[in-house]
Amino acid sequence: MEKKLSVIIPVYNAEQFIEKSIRxxxxxxxxxxxxxxxxxxxxxxxxILTWMQNENPKVxxxxxxxxxxKGRSATRNLGLQNATANYIAFLDADDYYLPNRFTNDFKVFQxxxxxxxxxxxxxxxFYNTVSHELRNEMKRQFxxxxxxxxxxxxxALLKGTYGYFHISGLTLKREVFEVIGAFNTKLVVSEDSDIFLRLALKCTLVASNINDSVAMRGIHSNNVFYRRDLYDENDLYFYESMYEWSSKNKINLNTVEKFLERIWILKYRKKEKKHKYLIYWFRLNLKAPKFLFSYLSVKYFPLTRFFKKKLYMVKSKINYLLLNSLNNK
Incomplete structure (x- = not known):
């Protein structure tokens, strides 16, 4: 395959960063x-974009x-629609590549x-001062x-056992998007995590350079990851969308169950009335009808979950009483 590479940069109000990113x-x-x-x-x-486009025909x-x-997903999708190369890389507007960013990548592809x-x-x-703890935590993540x-x-990605990767460090063959689909425009945040999991499930991704950075992520007060409220609101929909996508893409049930486990953990935290969980369950599976006829439909049916929870509480109480009885003898 000929080595032609499109870099896609979505940008919103990043006048202080965008020139460095493009260059x-x-x-x-x-x-x-x-x-x-x-x-x-x-x-x-x-x-700035107009000036740089006039300066260099590659822009x-x-x-x-x-x-x-329209948000990052729709913006990256528009970039994909207009990209002409057979390899795709992404770069956020406040990030920048380091020299020889793609040298090892193409060696790996070969x-x-x-x-x-x-x-x-x-x-x-870091463009602003942050705590030592945050620096260490963020270094672990990317x-x-x-x-x-x-x-x-x-x-590995779902559990985060060995850390995570960042979208500015990915290089992909263009055709992977024909397999996994485009970015999910309904996700306000975590749209990159959604893509990462789909890639991991349907494609062959391998490490290139995981020891030395090939790009730098800009950390500043306007970063969206500071908006914990957005992530809290979005987490449940993220796993719901993965559940729905899995139904359409023949993902095995053991994997799908991992999404269901997280869906119910997040849903039960809302402490709603039982009938609302039943309504929710049917609405969820209308979008993923394939799973209605699997063991997951029974195992994660709300009434089944409530029964198991009650049974567990009864067993725990019996064990507690037995233990006390033995100790009093």
């Missing part, structure tokens, strides 16, 4: 085009109809034509600490 992509010899999608910016971003700028702000994508370590560039076999990558 870091242009500096990579493998990059044949930089697709920048302006997601309805209201600052000086568009003026191609797009916007949503009527200059709307080792096996069955490889669909590679992932790399992404470092951190690389896997060991190479994981492709068949085990899904479980």
């Amino acid at each position: 870091s992509a242009l500096d990579q010899p493998e990059v044949t085009e930089v697709i920048v999608v302006n997601d309805g910016s209201t600052d000086g971003t568009q003026a 191609k700028v797009f916007q949503h109809p009527n200059y709307e702000n 080792t096996n034509d069955q490889i669909d994508g590679v992932y790399n370590a992404v470092g951190l560039r 690389t896997l600490t060991k190479k994981i076999e492709a068949k085990n990558l899904f479980c």
Whole structure:
């Protein structure tokens, strides 16, 4: 496969970062085009993009109809629609690539034509002062600490046992999106995690450089990960969407069960009335009808869950009474 690489950069109000981001992509010899999608910016971003597009023909700028702000998923999808290369990489507008970003990636691709994508370590560039604890926590999050076999990558990412990877460290063959679909436009956050899990389930992803950073993520006060409220609101829908996607993509039931476990943990935290859980269950499975005829339908049916919970409480009480009885003898 000819090495043509499109870098897709979604941008919203990032006038202080975007030039550095674009130039870091242009500096990579493998990059044949930089697709920048302006997601309805209201600052000086568009003026910078226009100037850079006029300066370098590799820079191609797009916007949503009527200059709307549609969010990161729709913006990356528009970039994918306009990308022409057979390899795809992403770069957030406040991130930047380091020299030789793709050198090792293409060496890895050459080792096996069955490889669909590679992932790399992404470092951190702090633009404001943060605590030592936050620095250490974030350093843990954006690389896997060991190479994981492709068949085990899904479980590793879901549990976070060996860390995570970041979208600015991915390089993918374009055709993977024909297999896994586009970014989920209904997700406000975690749209990248959604893509990561789909990739891990349907494609062959391997490590490229997980020890030395190939890109830097910008950390500043406007980062969305500070919005814990958005993640709390979005977590349940994230797993619901993975459940629905799994129904359409022939994912095995053992894997699907992992999504159901998390769905019910999050749902039960809401402490709703029992009939609402029944209504919720049927609505959930209308979107994933394939699973209505599996053992999961019985095992995770709300009444079954309530019965098991009550049975567990009764057993615990009996064991407690027996233990006390033995101790009093």
